[in-house]
Amino acid sequence: MHIQANYSLLKHNTFHVNIRSQYYVEINKQSDILTLRTDVKLASLPWRIVGHGSNLLYTQNFNGVTLRCTFNKIRIVKEDNENIWLSVGGGVKWHDLVEYTVNKNWWGLENLALIPGTVGAAPVQNIGAYGAEAQDVITRVQTLNVFDGTHKEFRNAECNFGYRTSIFKQEYINRLMVHRITVRLRKLAHGQANLSYEPLRNALSDYKKEEITPRMMFDQVVSIRKQRIPDPDMQGNAGSFFKNPVVDAEYFQTLLTDYPEIPHHKMLDGTYKIPAAWLIETCDWKGKRYGSAGISEQHALVLVNLGGATGAELAELAQLVQEDVNHKFGIHLEPEVIIL
Structure with a gap:
């Protein structure tokens, strides 16, 4: 364990915003936290837990301690004729895990390919894409309390998973670090493709469902994501910036009267989910620039760093988009990205 001072978090956020943390520490095991807490100065500061920073927008320097889990072990903890249970360290890159399971011909993670970030962040955000969510496969989440180092395990039902949220993003934010997760996957002959997302279904329409493999699904998901979302290594972004809003049936009928084409x-439960990207594009924001920040030309839901943008600049752009959508549609867009 190495404590670094005045540390740049540039490589730990996919928006490529260059802010600094007063201290930065990588955590591999429970004893690391106990050791840190014996330092009176460090213990007196606020602590913040990050993964790869793929769902964070930094707007200012952090006068505290930034912690990142680097535990990266993957092991089989159980299996039967139909299933495999994997224990995966929080420091593993999510996409690397997905590719690992696909190479083994295991079903469960293929729809979540190419999502940036770490395994430890997956249950916090309950990441999801193309008809699948992390909660579909996670059976247990093992955490470390950053105040006293104690270990606590959560079963799936105890995680309070919701749309891009969980108990770790709410009650336990910056209190519990996800050290490991356990996922249950299906062996090749006992699983099947999740084709609930129409573009995926269309892309594989030439095949019978029983002919489709996890690798085929993985390849199609990667292809679709590359077409829709800019590579964060080339153009700073955090993927979808806003959640898709949900409105009640009565208000949806009002919207339908004014916008009969609304997707x-x-x-x-009878409510209606509306694509935030359509709302933003209808407000004519797609491809627009605001200083060094902008809205992606590929996808209206993606805010991008066009080169040298500050976190404050990106946050201001997000607020302008929110105001326009609210003015035109009476809908508040809630950020999926955490603004710090």
Whole structure:
């Protein structure tokens, strides 16, 4: 364990915003936290837990301690004729895990390919894409308390998973570090492709469902994501910046009267989810620039760093988009990205 002072977090956020943390420490095991807490100065400061920074927008320097889990072990903890249970360290890159499982011909993670970030961040955000979410496969989450180093395990039902949220993003934010997760995957002959996302279904329409493999799904997901979302290594971004808003049935009918072409998805509870990208594009923001920040030409839901943008500049752009959507549609867009 190495404590670094006045540390740049430039390589730890996909927006490529150059801010600094007063201290930065990589945590591999429980004893690291106990050691840190014996330092009176460090213990008196606020602590912040980060992964790869793929869902964070830094707007100012942090006068505290930034912690990042680097535990990167993957091991099989259990298996039967149909299933595999993997224990995965929080420091593993999420996409690396997905590719590892696909190479083993295991079902479960293929729809979540190419999502940036770490395994430790996956349950915090309950990452999701193309008809799948992390909560679909996570059975347990093992955490470390950053105040006293104690270990606590959560079963799936205890994680309070919701749309891009969890108990770790709410009650336990910056209190519990995800050290490991356990995922249950299906072996090749006992799983099947999740084709609930229409572009995926269309891309593989020439195949019978039983002919589709995890690798085929993985390749299509990667292809679609590359077409829709800029590579954060080339152009700083955090993927989808806003959540897709949900409105009640009565207000949806009002919207439908004014905008009969509005895309939507009816939820089981009778509410309607509306694509935030459509709202933003209809407000004519797609491809627009605001200083060194902008809205991607590929996807209206993606805010991008066009080169040298500050976090404050990107946050200001997000606020302008929110104001326009609210003015035109009476809908508040809630950021999916955490603004710090």
